[in-house]
Amino acid sequence: MTTRINPHRLVQASPADLKHPSNNIKRIVLSTAQIAVEAHPAKWLRTPSKPKSRVLVIAHSDRGALDDHALQTIAAAAILADAETAVLALILGELNDDLSSAAADEVMILPALDFQIFQPDIELASVLAIIELLKPKHIFLPDNLIGDGDLGRRLAALKKLSVATHVLEIDVQHVASAQSGGCVLAQSNLPEVILLAPNAVDAELPFTAKATRIDAPTINHAASPYQAHYQDMGLQTSAAEDIALEDADFIVSAGNGVQNLATLASLASSLNAAVGASRVVVDDGKFPRDKQIGATGKTVTASTYMAIGISGAVQHLQGIKDCRHVIAINKDASAPIVKRANLSVIGDAEAVMQALMIEIEKAKEVVA
Amino acid sequence: MKDSVKHIAVLVSAGRHPVSGEPRHCHNDSLALALGLNLASKVQVLHAGTPSNPALQDYFALGATQIDVVPNSDDIIESLAAQLTDANLILTGTRAESGEDSGLLPYLLAAKLNVPIVADALEIKANREQLEVLQFLPKGRRRRVLVSLPAVVAVHPSAAEALHFVHARKNLGNINTLHASNTKMQTIIDDSKQADSKQWRAKPARKPIKLIAQTAQTGHERLMAAISNKAKGGTVVNEGNNVEKAQVILRYLREHQLIEF
Numbered sequence A: 001m002t003t004r005i006n007p008h009r010l011v012q013a014s015p016a017d018l019k020h021p022s023n024n025i026k027r028i029v030l031s032t033a034q035i036a037v038e039a040h041p042a043k044w045l046r047t048p049s050k051p052k053s054r055v056l057v058i059a060h061s062d063r064g065a066l067d068d069h070a071l072q073t074i075a076a077a078a079i080l081a082d083a084e085t086a087v088l089a090l091i092l093g094e095l096n097d098d099l100s101s102a103a104a105d106e107v108m109i110l111p112a113l114d115f116q117i118f119q120p121d122i123e124l125a126s127v128l129a130i131i132e133l134l135k136p137k138h139i140f141l142p143d144n145l146i147g148d149g150d151l152g153r154r155l156a157a158l159k160k161l162s163v164a165t166h167v168l169e170i171d172v173q174h175v176a177s178a179q180s181g182g183c184v185l186a187q188s189n190l191p192e193v194i195l196l197a198p199n200a201v202d203a204e205l206p207f208t209a210k211a212t213r214i215d216a217p218t219i220n221h222a223a224s225p226y227q228a229h230y231q232d233m234g235l236q237t238s239a240a241e242d243i244a245l246e247d248a249d250f251i252v253s254a255g256n257g258v259q260n261l262a263t264l265a266s267l268a269s270s271l272n273a274a275v276g277a278s279r280v281v282v283d284d285g286k287f288p289r290d291k292q293i294g295a296t297g298k299t300v301t302a303s304t305y306m307a308i309g310i311s312g313a314v315q316h317l318q319g320i321k322d323c324r325h326v327i328a329i330n331k332d333a334s335a336p337i338v339k340r341a342n343l344s345v346i347g348d349a350e351a352v353m354q355a356l357m358i359e360i361e362k363a364k365e366v367v368a
Numbered sequence B: 001m002k003d004s005v006k007h008i009a010v011l012v013s014a015g016r017h018p019v020s021g022e023p024r025h026c027h028n029d030s031l032a033l034a035l036g037l038n039l040a041s042k043v044q045v046l047h048a049g050t051p052s053n054p055a056l057q058d059y060f061a062l063g064a065t066q067i068d069v070v071p072n073s074d075d076i077i078e079s080l081a082a083q084l085t086d087a088n089l090i091l092t093g094t095r096a097e098s099g100e101d102s103g104l105l106p107y108l109l110a111a112k113l114n115v116p117i118v119a120d121a122l123e124i125k126a127n128r129e130q131l132e133v134l135q136f137l138p139k140g141r142r143r144r145v146l147v148s149l150p151a152v153v154a155v156h157p158s159a160a161e162a163l164h165f166v167h168a169r170k171n172l173g174n175i176n177t178l179h180a181s182n183t184k185m186q187t188i189i190d191d192s193k194q195a196d197s198k199q200w201r202a203k204p205a206r207k208p209i210k211l212i213a214q215t216a217q218t219g220h221e222r223l224m225a226a227i228s229n230k231a232k233g234g235t236v237v238n239e240g241n242n243v244e245k246a247q248v249i250l251r252y253l254r255e256h257q258l259i260e261f
Ligand SMILES: Cc1cc2nc3c(=O)[nH]c(=O)nc-3n(C[C@H](O)[C@H](O)[C@H](O)COP(=O)(O)OP(=O)(O)OC[C@H]3O[C@@H](n4cnc5c(N)ncnc54)[C@H](O)[C@@H]3O)c2cc1C
Pocket: A254, A255, A256, A257, A258, A259, A277, A278, A279, A280, A281, A292, A293, A294, A295, A296, A297, A298, A308, A309, A310, A311, A312, A313, A314, A315, A316, A319, A329, A330, A331, A332, A335, A347, A348, A349, A350
């Protein structure tokens, strides 16, 4: 009697089977977990062993981390660098992250030059000293409003360097920026100073780099020719409710799973956060239309986005794609928001919010 | 204290209506003019370009009484700087947020005149020999900065200055064309490298191409990448009571320095 082979059996292909040259059978294998791992082959190391030249990326950090725009700028430099060029990331402000996955070959940190303090003359003097020392071929900066756009323009104007600002398109040969009210996409050869617009580069890289820490040269500010023309009188942060959602740094957002909006409002005020909402909640008339976040509402860029009782429909996720830290509170562990969130707490929205407010009060008392 | 800053100059450019393309005033420069007129009853208004540009009349409607026009030349910065050697405060607009303009002009002028520059100003107040500037920063942050005079200040588009547009004033102003000859100060030789119009090749607008790293993937790798669930997902906390869950959130916020307590 012949034994029948079960046609519905699980295919048992190992990664070795697929790799072996004698195994020419092409098949689609979906069932084994090991093979899915193969989909992300180890990244290769880009760092040149004997670099002949350097490119410099300058970016301010915010609370010890670089934002996506800064990471994109490092990625651009790394993609364009040839095999004999090293990418040096000069970070102004503290840095807690490792920049090897950002593909910086070398990292130099000047913690005193935090973006919160206005000291363009000292920043410029420091950067000039480093440029003098390392003679980079190109200097990349994110064209932002936390000091990098300003610094790049000061540098180019003072040293009469060729420069392109708000660069929307870049490759080995050219850069392009919008001119004449957006009617023209003007192109130029790669200039010495490149100020990149956000999202002109994909920061997802197939390679990593060594991110070797190198010490900054000692910079003698007293001897610098830049007089102290400026005096910083301090930073002020507006109350969260006065800030437009697009401009807010911390948003607590209400979805259909929030029973008690008053709890959410007081949680938001204890975190000094702005309040947003999903479309369902806005459609219910609980919030004005200008609080809606998503494809048909507002696109927000807050560093922290707390999604409470929000399922995370694609239309909603579109509006928060640039948020760095997404925290979800949801009773359903399979809700799509859980895949997007950096931290998901599975539980009842009202109960977790109440507990969180008590913890926040306690934490504030300890500090005070 | 009005009029405590002597000789304020405002640089204005010609804008275009975003839909019709009609020439009109540039919003940012109009804000600069309004801030200037707050500080002093009379300011010098300067434009580099053609005297007959109809957009200039908008600035009369916005309070200018005379516009000095510096004719276009090879080096606009040079010609403008020659007019501004006596100015104590030079106001301009900042580049549009949408990046339709390089935003370099105020920096080049400041470098040429060897004076400090503060960009993204929302409010300005005269304070003896200094100027107090409220500066825009993203995410609802603002910063107060003192800058010594003379200085260049570039005004941010969200400066909350109300523009008073009086149509009746449109034809009342006087356009004063300056001669190109007296705009020449000196010729700088190594300016050839300076970014200017010569560097750029104009191409019609299209969607910019994003820079993406080349990946040498086999067909199989591409397939697996497409079908495997790429969404990384973060930490999921299922266990514990509500207090413990709340503590996890608080710890996360602290670890990433997202709160200050
Ligand atoms: C063309 C189009 C455009 C759209 N544009 C937008 C847009 O701009 N913005 C937008 O937000 N949506 C938009 N939508 C709607 C979107 O598809 C979703 O329907 C909507 O985002 C869902 O909102 P929600 O997550 O608040 O509600 P629901 O989908 O009802 O989800 C509620 C969530 O709360 C959880 N929950 C319930 N009770 C509790 C509890 N007690 N404690 C904790 N969690 C609880 C549930 O598990 C669920 O995940 C659009 C849709 C279309 C078709």
